[in-house]
Every structure is written in C-alpha cells, then in structure tokens.
Amino acid sequence: MAENTPTKLNGAERAAIFLMSLGEENASQVLKHMGPKEVQRVGAAMATMTNVSREQVENVLGDFMETYDNQTNLGVGSEEYIRKVLVDALGEEKAGTMVDRILLGHNTKGLESLKWMDARAVAELIRLEHPQIMAIVLSYLDSDHAAEVIAFLPERVRVDVLLRIATLDGIQPAALQELDEIMERQFSGNQNTIQSSGVGGVKSTADILNFIDSSMEAEIMDMIKDADAELGQQIQDLMFVFDNLVDVDDMGVQALLREVSSETLIIALKGADEGVKEKIFKNMSKRASEMLRDDLEAKGPVRISEVETAQKEILAIARRMAEAGDISLGGKGAEEYV
Template identity: 70%
Template sequence: MAQGPENSKFTGTERAAVFLMSLGEDAAAEVLKHMGPKEVQRLGTAMATLANVSRTEVQKVLEEFTQAVEEQTALGVGTDEYIRKVLTSALGEDKAGGLINRILLGRNSKGLEALKWMEPRAVAEVIRLEHPQIISIVLSYLDPDHAAEVLSFLPERTQPDILMRIASLDGIQPNALQELDEILERQFSGNSNVKSSAVGGIKSAANILNFMEPSKEATIVDRIREVDEDLSQQIQDLMFVFDNLVEVDDRGIQALLREISTESLVLALKGAEDALKEKIFKNMSKRAAEMLRDDLEAKGPVRLSEVEGAQKEILTVARRMAESGEIVLGGKGGDEFV
C-alpha cells in the first residue's frame, strides 16, 4: 500500500493489516495466498497485535487504499519485459537483475516455492540425499536466513562444498531449473513453467554465511580457504559482520537503535570494537550514552555465546531494515570473532 501521511498512527504493515481485516475472512485469505511466508508472518503479527482501531481510522486506511488504486494505470499489463524495464530503471542493472529473476521464477514455480514454507529441518530432509550441486541451487533460491538454517541441518562435512558451489553459480539454464522444480513439485503436487534462472553467486554465499552461527561460519570459511583462498576472500569481502555497523551513517544508526532493546545492545557491545562503541554513544543523547556506559561497566564478564547471540539479533534487525530501505549497510567483514 502507498505510504500515508507522516503523522499517520499506523505503519505501512499495520495499515495493510487494518485493510485486510476490513475485507472479511474469505477475501483476506485470497489476498494472503499471493504472499510469501515472511509477508504473511509480518501481516499476521500486525493483525494479532492491533487493538482499539476506531471506525474513523479504518475509514482513513480504506480512503488511502482507494486513492492509491485510483492513481495506478490500468495499462500496466505486468508482462515480463515490462517488469524488467521498470525495475531496472528504478534499481539499476546490478541490483535489479537477481530480484527480477526471483520475482518471475517465484511466480511460476511450485516445487521450489513450496520449500519456502517448510521448516528448515524438513527442507534439509527433502534435499539431503541430492547431489551437492542440486542442494546449492535450492539454497540459493531460499531467503538467506532460511538457507542458513537448512545448511546447518546438513552434514558438516558437506557444508563448505555446498557454499563453494553456491558462490560459483553463475545462473542456471531454464530447462535445468524447470526440471528441478518439477522433481520437487512431484513431492508437493502441481505443475510449473519456469522462465528465469538467476540464482547463486558469491553474494548469495556470503548472505547465507551471514546467518550461520559464528562458530560454524568460521569453520566453513576456513575449509573453503584450504581449497580456494581467493574464493574464500571474495566471500568474506561481501559479508557484513557486527563491527561493520561502524560504517552505517548516523541517521541509520539512530533508526537502528530505536528498533533494538537496551539489553541486547549492552550484550552485543561487550564484544564490539571501540570505534563502534563510540559510534553508538555519539548517536544517543548524552544521558542515554552515560547510562549505556554504566551498564557496560556493571555487566561484567559474559559468555561469548551470549555476545554473539545478541550481535546476531541486532544484525538481523539491521538487514531487515536495509531490505525495506530504512538504512543502508556497507563495508565488508572478515572472519574475526571476539
């Protein structure tokens, strides 16, 4: 839905939730059928937490939706070429390429798309006996955090090989991808007509590693380095680790701080570089910064696993905000841990 006025009581997700709830159960269910698992979860959470929405507020949301629809042209027929041109114009070729192909592939894929809705352990069970090249294609198609969890359930000895194959993927022939989709689809029923195939690549491998447990991530990177040092370095160069937050601009840091708890921040900063700590302090009020310094000193020694868990939690929020355009992540990370 279009963004409402800046002083709107609801976020975009909440306005969408209000709109869906006003449609009634059957119509809302039909809309949700066309969304991915993350969108459904986000909207479901918003619908579950909304309370005391007045008739006036509902009317305002409906008016915003009507206005947004009226501003759309009826001539946007949504052909593949139209989608490619619009997104390329908006995002540039580099950023739009993978996104365009995922959109077009997801629209027509049944077998691969079904995996997105499955628990990571279940996905691992489905693909664990497949050839590593098949597994790498499947993981490239999943969202990075989902793929990371699936990878963690696969045998450790095969994980580096799979990541190297993901990093080495440079697209896949549509016929081959369609065949894979049909094989998976036979397990879930339905049919498909795959038309595009941009999956994998070094960035895809780096994104998946970003969501792995730090200890497993380090092991995989070390094993890849033993086989191909150059590839290992390229993957690490594209990874974003906690200390890379120092390269986020001040406005982005302030936005991020509004989304995380003080408890998580204190734990995460226990293992952070001094430069990042100062960056955080600089983007808080003087009083809040002093309180945070006191909390850090009073916290005492903490387990490394707790620090890493808090950093992972904050990075997950940061990546979500980056995906929605609220902040911009940059820089490159290595395999050092604190």
C-alpha cells in the first residue's frame, strides 16, 4: 500500500482512508448508513491498508473538502450533492445502490434486514412462502447472496422461482410495502416507506445463475429452457461464463491474473477453450507463459467438477473487480461504455 500514489487508490480505498481519518465513533456512524456489500468492501480495504502516507490522507480529505466547499448551503442537502460526494468516495458502481437507498427510500427495515442474514437463514425464512414472494425477496438481494439462498431451497421450487424472477417486471409499491411490513413484523422493526418497485427481470436471473454452482446451474438452465426456450436463451445470453474472458480487454485480464493463484488458474485452464488459453498466455510475460504451458502439460487428469469450481472462483473474482470498477467484463450481456 505504501507504494500507491493517491491517483491509484480505488473508491473503496479512498473511502477507507476517509473513514479512518474520522475516528472510530464517527466512522461507525457512517457505516450504519451503508449496505452489507459496501461495509464488506470498505472494511476489507481498511483491513489491508498499511503505511498510508500523509500525502494520501491529505489528498482524500482535500478532495472531500473541495467538493464540500463548492456547494452552497442550499446545495448541501440536494440530490446532486449527495450523489457527487458518494460517487467520489466509493465510485460510480458502489455509490449507485447507496444513492438509491438514501434518495428513493430503499433502506427498508424488513427487506433490508435480509441482506445481513446468512443464506441458510433467509432460505428457512421464506421456504414456506409462495414462489412469487420468494422471487421478489431474491430479486431484492444481491446476486451472489440470492444464489446462495437458492442452493438451500427445495429442488422442486428453484426453477419456478427463477422463472418468476425473469418475468418479474417490477411490482406495485403497495404490494412491496406489504411484503416489507411482513418482514418487519418478523424482525420487530419499524416501518419505512418504499418508493420504488424496480426488482426482478431477465438480467437479475442471469446474475443470480452466474453465482450458482456449475452442476446446479446447468440443470436449472436445462429446466428453464424446457419450460420456456426463448426466455432461457435470453437468460443465457446475459450470463458471463468463463469463455467470455476472451472479450475482456488486455488490461482487465492482466489485473485479473494478479488476483488469481497459479494453482487455481492451472486447474481452470485444463478445461478451457483454446481461445481463452491464448488470451491468458498473451497477457503474461514470456517466461510466465512458458512456465504456465509447462505446468498445464505436466498436470495430470483433473475432474470436471474441480475445473468448474476453479473457473467459478476466477469468475467470482472477475465480477467482484467489475463491481469495484477495476475491470470491465465483456461477454454478450455486458454493458457498453462510451
């Protein structure tokens, strides 16, 4: 961390420096207003930061104060000001969810509580609910969390729930409010108003399936296609799979490789497409690529399940980096940037 310059700090690291500068009590008050994913990312950045230079601290605090000073008293409470400060601190991707919660009233006590719960506990809580209720709840969770919950649900309802998520085109605020109240009563919480109902959709289903175990994912996709071939194809087109790494730009692949262990990479490439292998070799030094080729040749037979697990691990790292804004994923379902 000592060698980093202020311009190289990512959003989570800048937020971590800012919070550590506030002191324990003030930092804890800020964290109370953040969601589980934001807390996890900023907390992880805090835990790994060592030898933070005075220049870095001054740069982060200076940027914040400059933003603050440029606002009028009337602007401090405005939507644009809140959005700008959060984006500057956490980055566009991570700040988006928090802006929604603050400005659109998404920080609902009942449903929001589920985001902090263990996946098994959430599954136990909703397992007796109607599949449509399950679909709404899962749509409200982060994709990786929802995938973990689905793994604990009975097999007979998994496909039904995912199909309902895919065809869910938002719900009436009153209905979402009622669901939130039900959850609140279970947690003995207080009621807040819900102002948005944009949950579910094909992309949401694809995101969830991206995090599901490979063997289960294949089985579920087959069943979805049997039930609705066109919808199944739409979902598959939006999923990011290991072969899609060929569409990631070279800088992104190089950044990803720095986060992946050699053993995981070797196992993952044993079952990879030749195009993906060449993409990886291309983005390594000549010596490193030669060593990797030798290791691949020397590696004996590997179980398909081990290959799929390794590939899933790499994909999870890639998605995490994409969410942090460190890389841009390609693939058919990826968003384009201009």
